[in-house]
Amino acid sequence: MVRQHTSTTLASWSLVAAASLLTACTTYTVRPTDGASEPAVVRTIDQDQPVVTAKMAAAREELGQMVALQDRLYRIAAPLLINNADLCRSQARNLLGFTAKNRYSYSGEYVDAATAVLNYGDRLEVASVLAGSGAAKAGLKQGDILLAAEGKELPRGANAETQAAGILGPLASSNKTLNLMVERKNVNVPLKVPVTRACAFKIDIGNVDNINAYADGQRVLITRGMVNFAQSDEAIAYVLAKDMAHNILGHAATTRSAYTVASIIDNLVTIRPDTSMLIGSAGVKPMPQELDGAADRLSLYMVARAGYSTAGARAFWQRLTTQYPATVLNGYTANHPSVNYRLSVIDKTVAEIRSKQSSNKPLVP
Incomplete structure (x- = not known):
């Protein structure tokens, strides 16, 4: 008992x-x-x-x-x-x-x-x-x-x-x-x-130490390594919201093999995943910058509406790409390499959100 x-x-x-x-x-x-x-x-x-x-x-x-x-x-x-x-x-x-x-x-x-x-x-x-x-x-x-x-x-x-x-x-x-x-x-x-x-998204933790996150249209998965890297609840919220935004905007279905990403998620949610299938992110192609930027913009609105601060978003994504650049296999930046473009979108969106908050306007992107 x-x-x-x-x-x-x-x-x-x-x-x-x-x-x-x-x-x-x-x-x-x-x-x-x-x-x-x-x-x-x-x-x-x-x-x-x-x-x-x-x-x-x-x-x-x-x-x-x-x-x-x-x-x-x-x-x-x-x-x-x-x-x-x-x-x-x-x-x-x-x-x-x-x-x-x-x-x-x-x-x-x-x-x-x-x-x-x-x-x-x-x-x-x-x-x-x-x-x-x-x-x-x-x-x-x-x-x-x-x-x-x-x-x-x-x-x-x-x-x-x-x-x-x-x-x-x-x-x-x-x-x-x-x-x-x-x-x-x-x-x-x-x-x-x-x-x-x-929002009807299934949220999963991936049992591996590589620093990444995945979205297959219906689910969002963040690896244990990403959680440990992010550290704060706010930073984790940035990652969650970003992949939720990719799902909302239909990016998983239009730019990647949904089957491939779904297979990766299915594997990583097990307590003892097969890490061999992650080599080179298993054929997952880098996200085009325009789609990545669109997801960044929507995700920041989602973060603000959820009560989290958007102030640390730029610093978090900059820290991630500096410590784990696109050359790191199975890493987040390898799948989202358009860092400078993304940072410019983030800067503009954060300023836009602050303006709406100060004038009590609805937080609608």
């Missing part, structure tokens, strides 16, 4: 197409990352548990590290997704704003990690609740077990995530609120959850 001594509700989510059940990882034995306001989460294993092998311990550690990064990424992404729904055009959806998983969300030795550390069973359990979402307003909590939606029992077992998304997605798209029944501390709790309009 796993005992949770301190619990916390984290604002992390990801989006799967138009589904309202949002798949992502949940919390592990970690302390909050810099800038996080949540208390530490501590989960321990009872003394009478079977002996944990080195492989099992490594799997738990790997899972925990990736979960902590994923949680931070979604906390940062949340205001970008919610506050820019109107800019996302056809890619905005009605969502509930929570994630849920069970032990079958993992495979191999990670099933043990999910069971022992996260206390997952066959039922879907709320992993995180997005701050400001309908789920948060309704009082949904991390650890709630999903029982039913609009009176229909929600699935359990190996395919529960996919099956539940198929049930919740249509309900969220056609209703303003959704009646959920959850189990909390062995008591059934009914909740009326308002839907949340948000």
Whole structure:
């Protein structure tokens, strides 16, 4: 049995197409990352548990590290997704704003990690609740077990995530609120959850140290190396918004092989990715400067509308290209080499945004 001594509700989510059940990882034995306001989460294993092998311990550690990064990424992404729904055009959806998983969300030795550390069973359990979402307003909590939606029992077992998304997605798209029944501390709790309009992009963390980010039209992935390089929440928001903007503007479909980028993302989201497929960015072509500049402009508006400062954008991108120029394989600058052009667009857009903010004009690009 796993005992949770301190619990916390984290604002992390990801989006799967138009589904309202949002798949992502949940919390592990970690302390909050810099800038996080949540208390530490501590989960321990009872003394009478079977002996944990080195492989099992490594799997738990790997899972925990990736979960902590994923949680931070979604906390940062949340205001970008919610506050820019109107800019996302056809890619905005009605969502509930929570994630849920069970032990079958993992495979191999990670099933043990999910069971022992996260206390997952066959039922879907709320992993995180997005701050400001309908789920948060309704009082949904991390650890709630999903029982039913609009009176229909929600699935359990190996395919529960996919099956539940198929049930919740249509309900969220056609209703303003959704009646959920959850189990909390062995008591059934009914909740009326308002839907949340948000950009329907799935946000992923890539388990590699190369400094890059990818967008395939529906998803955004930032590598662990990029998160570590960026350091601050604000800088991470710049990268997230930039690739969201590429998705909104349709650049992934018009300038690159969507299949190639999707394959890279599929690989990097695994806990142990195959890094050999990243050589030379696996055939991903550099982004044309006009499209890169357009994404920079839109992304800065998205950043400002989400409550982040645009003041440090130029310095961040300049630092990135100086330390990791276009000659570095599998690096961000190699895929976005038009640095001088981009910086000129960034300077102009930041000034434009400041002017609108000072005169209280709408932040619309």
